[in-house]
Amino acid sequence: MSRDAMLLVDALRDPATTRGLDAQGWTELLSMARAEQLVGTLAERLKIESVPPKVAEILAEARINADYQHRSALWEADCARRALAGYGGKVVLLKGTAYVASGLKAGEGRSIGDLDILVARDDLSQVEEALLDSGWEWVKPDPYDDAYYRDHMHELPPLIHKERDRMIDVHHTILPLTARRRPDAVAMLGRSKPLPFRGGVGAGPVSVAQGLTSPTPDPSPEGEGRLHTLAPTDMVCHSAAHLFADGDLAGGLRNLWDIHCLLSEFSTPDFWPSLGERANLHQLSEPVERAVRLAHQLYGTQIPQEWAGWDRQDKWYVARLTARDGWGRPTRQFIRLIFYIRSHWLRMPLLMLARHLWVKWRKG
Amino acid sequence: MHEFRVQVGPAAFRIGSAWRAPIDQLAHLYRDYPQPDFTDFTVRLEPTTWLRRWLRPSVAIGGDYMLPDAAPLPLAQGLLAAEMAMNLQMALGWRRHLLLHASAVERDGRVLVMTGQSGSGKSTLSALLGSEGWRFLGDEFVLLDPVTGNVVPFPRLISLKNEAIAAMQSAQPDARFGPLLAGTPKGDIRHVVPPADAIAQMGQGGAPALLLFPRYGYPGAVREVAPGETFMRLTQASTNYVALGEAGFITLTRFVKSVPSRAIDYQSGDEAIALVEKLWERLA
Numbered sequence: 001m002s003r004d005a006m007l008l009v010d011a012l013r014d015p016a017t018t019r020g021l022d023a024q025g026w027t028e029l030l031s032m033a034r035a036e037q038l039v040g041t042l043a044e045r046l047k048i049e050s051v052p053p054k055v056a057e058i059l060a061e062a063r064i065n066a067d068y069q070h071r072s073a074l075w076e077a078d079c080a081r082r083a084l085a086g087y088g089g090k091v092v093l094l095k096g097t098a099y100v101a102s103g104l105k106a107g108e109g110r111s112i113g114d115l116d117i118l119v120a121r122d123d124l125s126q127v128e129e130a131l132l133d134s135g136w137e138w139v140k141p142d143p144y145d146d147a148y149y150r151d152h153m154h155e156l157p158p159l160i161h162k163e164r165d166r167m168i169d170v171h172h173t174i175l176p177l178t179a180r181r182r183p184d185a186v187a188m189l190g191r192s193k194p195l196p197f198r199g200g201v202g203a204g205p206v207s208v209a210q211g212l213t214s215p216t217p218d219p220s221p222e223g224e225g226r227l228h229t230l231a232p233t234d235m236v237c238h239s240a241a242h243l244f245a246d247g248d249l250a251g252g253l254r255n256l257w258d259i260h261c262l263l264s265e266f267s268t269p270d271f272w273p274s275l276g277e278r279a280n281l282h283q284l285s286e287p288v289e290r291a292v293r294l295a296h297q298l299y300g301t302q303i304p305q306e307w308a309g310w311d312r313q314d315k316w317y318v319a320r321l322t323a324r325d326g327w328g329r330p331t332r333q334f335i336r337l338i339f340y341i342r343s344h345w346l347r348m349p350l351l352m353l354a355r356h357l358w359v360k361w362r363k364g
Numbered sequence: 365m366h367e368f369r370v371q372v373g374p375a376a377f378r379i380g381s382a383w384r385a386p387i388d389q390l391a392h393l394y395r396d397y398p399q400p401d402f403t404d405f406t407v408r409l410e411p412t413t414w415l416r417r418w419l420r421p422s423v424a425i426g427g428d429y430m431l432p433d434a435a436p437l438p439l440a441q442g443l444l445a446a447e448m449a450m451n452l453q454m455a456l457g458w459r460r461h462l463l464l465h466a467s468a469v470e471r472d473g474r475v476l477v478m479t480g481q482s483g484s485g486k487s488t489l490s491a492l493l494g495s496e497g498w499r500f501l502g503d504e505f506v507l508l509d510p511v512t513g514n515v516v517p518f519p520r521l522i523s524l525k526n527e528a529i530a531a532m533q534s535a536q537p538d539a540r541f542g543p544l545l546a547g548t549p550k551g552d553i554r555h556v557v558p559p560a561d562a563i564a565q566m567g568q569g570g571a572p573a574l575l576l577f578p579r580y581g582y583p584g585a586v587r588e589v590a591p592g593e594t595f596m597r598l599t600q601a602s603t604n605y606v607a608l609g610e611a612g613f614i615t616l617t618r619f620v621k622s623v624p625s626r627a628i629d630y631q632s633g634d635e636a637i638a639l640v641e642k643l644w645e646r647l648a
Contacts, residue, residue: 023401027378031406034428054376054402061459068607327365327380328406328428 004331005253005322008032011042012257013300015049026055028326035328036253040066040109066109073097073112076166080115081227083134087127092118092192092228094171094238099258101195102229106261111254114158114167118230120189121172128156128170136161136168144359152178152348174238175246178348183241183282191231232266233278240291241284244317248336248343252321253298259291260299272304290314294321365408369399373507373518373566375458376400377450381409382417386442393443393521393542393555396563405429405453409445412436425449429456441545444553447521454505454518455603461507461516462608462615465601468506468515469498474573474648475515476640477506477623479601482550485580485636488528491556492633493640495536500562501569510608510615513622514569519562521555529554531633573648575625578636582629586639589625624648 007029010017021029033039043059043066051059077097084091092098094116099107119127136159138146149157154177156170173185230238236259243255279288293309294317295301320339323332330336344353365380366387381387386409408426411417421439425431427449434452437445454463466479467490476498478486487503494500500519507516521542524532529552532539542555557563577589577597589597598616599605605612624647630636 027403027406031428052402054404057460058404061457064459065607068609071609327408329408329410
């Protein structure tokens with residue numbers, strides 16, 4: 001019973017490692033996978049393995065769930081596209097929805113919650129207005145929180161659609177404005193690519209899932225009116241920033257699996273040098289290098305010699321990422337706490353953090 | 365963690381608890397059920413904070429699937445916490461059948477399904493019928509098989525609320541009851557073990573033959589329910605209709621097309637049973 005989530009990491013890296021599992025082992029693996037939002041991914045990975053019939057039923061269920069989430073996510077993306085049809089700028093899908101819409105391996109079986117989009121900072125009020133006109137509304141009516149988001153964050157306060165009950169996060173960059181690292185959001189938008197889909201009236205809901213990814217002839221070479229995704233290098237930079245330069249590594253195993261899939265799929269001799277340059281441009285060299293090293297270390301990602309290596313801090317990251325037991329419970333509370341404190345430290349200068357926590361504490 | 369495993373119909377649960385008491389209660393009430401090796405879901409009963417393990421113990425409802433804002437319960441209601449957590453796993457995680465929030469009983473291989481809001485009496489009715497020549501299949505969830513269209517039994521503990529507790533105690537004084545859980549968010553609750561045949565035959569389902577929408581507290585009446593209304597009400601009574609996509613639509617459409625449905629009002633258990641028998645004879 002002293003297993004940690006390395007059991008899950010092993011199963012994802014090499015599905016054959018599950019062959020020796022007994023009923024107890026499977027139960028623990030599945031609980032961990034659910035807790036880490038990775039059971040759909042695990043189901044995809046184990047497709048080729050022969051597993052006990054009971055396990056096969058659970059994995060089939062996980063695939064049904066993933067299909068449902070993907071359907072909803074693409075539908076939600078298309079709703080946003082239609083709401084923003086009158087907006088002239090680029091609308092870039094981020095994270096899970098982007099992976100699924102692009103047909104990337106990182107999207108296979110992936111769980112998806114909110115819709116995340118990136119738009120130009122100067123256009124925020126225009127985008128906000130268009131979404132409010134189409135049925136989205138504020139989640140947090142609190143004036144302090146609202147002002148905090150607008151002044152210091154990389155996204156608008158979250159909006160929720162009043163009929164579909166789905167959240168949208170509208171980003172204008174990928175890290176909080178108060179963070180020390182300042183990624184170049186303008187460059188990211190500049191290199192983003194339109195998805196091969198134009199949609200429009202009459203396309204209908206059924207065509208959405210196929211439509212976003214199908215290689216239909218491009219009616220508008222400029223990609224006008226279409227959703228975009230980040231360029232491959234920027235996709236990796238964003239994912240690494242999200243994992244190691246923001247937040248407390250909650251859901252980290254899933255994020256690292258995204259990175260593993262992206263790197264494996266994009267890997268060409270040209271890709272790696274341009275990833276290095278791009279990470280440098282976005283002031284994200286350290287998180288990107290760490291992401292590459294840890295993806296290699298945990299998931300066995302093939303990486304070039306010059307990216308390999310080991311940082312003495314890495315072991316703490318591994319300990320935090322795998323801090324879960326066979327009941328699906330979070331473990332290693334002290335390491336978790338340190339990473340939690342670190343996440344605030346990364347996000348804002350100390351004095352500002354103190355003020356923020358003071359206000360939040362007084363408000364209860 | 366103290367641990368207990370139980371198989372209810374097609375679903376197997378692993379329940380872990382930081383305290384002994386809820387596990388002992390579960391083991392006692394579920395003692396006639398199979399104890400599986402493989403489990404579909406894990407349920408966790410843990411203190412809300414480390415202090416709450418001993419001091420005014422407070423049980424957080426956890427597991428593979430959780431609601432972020434689920435209110436904790438006092439340890440005295442630990443059994444209820446476990447039952448709620450098991451329901452939650454089914455509602456949020458089960459995708460092998462179309463799940464309807466409904467109760468069901470079987471006779472001659474054919475199944476009567478009853479659905480309605482909390483307080484409609486569907487749970488109590490299924491329990492009463494279960495001792496009146498019907499086989500009890502479940503009082504919380506009805507599982508529809510997408511392949512065969514049959515109802516698959518899910519006979520977990522029957523959860524009696526408020527006045528239904530006394531009604532059941534006088535109808536079935538020999539049944540095995542759990543502790544009285546007074547003052548829960550849903551009032552007084554007492555669990556009762558389903559009849560022996562319900563547990564022994566829980567692997568055996570049946571074809572749905574009649575759907576009723578019971579309503580307790582109104583003068584006796586029967587009303588036809590049009591298929592369109594039935595369909596809409598059942599989509600709302602289902603926890604996974606949307607998630608199942610096309611399979612959910614096909615399963616529900618087949619059910620609505622093949623099963624007659626009626627709304628019934630009643631003021632007492634005896635009245636309801638007489639109504640049910642009459643409708644069953646005529647329609648099923």
